[in-house]
Amino acid sequence: MLKIQEIRELIKLVDQSSINEFVYEQEGTKIKMKKTGQEQPVSVVYQPAAEPVQSQVQPVQPAAEPVKTAVSAAMPDVEKQEVNQDNLHKITSPMVGTFYQSPSPDTDAYVKAGSKVNKDSVVCIVEAMKLFNEIEAEVEGEIVEILVKDGQLIEYGQPLYLVKPE
Structure with missing residues (x-):
């Protein structure tokens, strides 16, 4: 298999x-x-x-017009501002499964809004058919927004994170 x-x-x-x-x-x-x-x-x-x-x-149908999102107030050294979503990289799910932000319920999330990531940084886990698959960022940058909730069922190609590339 x-x-x-x-x-x-x-x-x-x-x-x-x-x-x-x-x-x-x-x-x-x-x-x-x-x-x-x-x-x-x-x-x-x-x-x-x-x-x-x-x-x-x-x-997943693309939006008719560019969507703007507010940057989280928790981000260090960044004031709230409008960010054009077209300039952001979307980390998408490579499979259908359940989204988890951390490796176990009693540990911190892999990333939060404002976290810096490398191409090989693990950002989450997707459970599919009893297998836990680590999802990597595949881009260097800063996490701007987390688009799904912990434990949420997700689809193939569904955006999980917005990343401001560096």
Whole structure:
């Protein structure tokens, strides 16, 4: 069976290619990825041999106009200001699952608004099928806003954080 990282890489490759549909079968497990439109994310259907389970991903629609958000007052040395969301990097979920801000309930969150992150900084965990997957920032910058709540169910491609790139 493919590892989560291998599935992520396949999703990225299919998304960036001109392929509209991709099917992979191995040992009774079937992964089917299909593009349904130019601006919509790739959908993934996971079907184990014993019990078929399907996950249909709904695309996230972009806002008609640029949305502006207020920077948190908790950020050090930064006054409240309007930040154009178009200039911010969105850290999105690579899978469907449950969002967790910290590695366990009794520890601090990986990042907060105002935290500095590197490309390989872990920002959260997404639990999918009893596996805890660490999500990395993939960009250097400062966390401006956390868009989801701890324990919230999230979809593939859903924005999790807004980061002001450096």
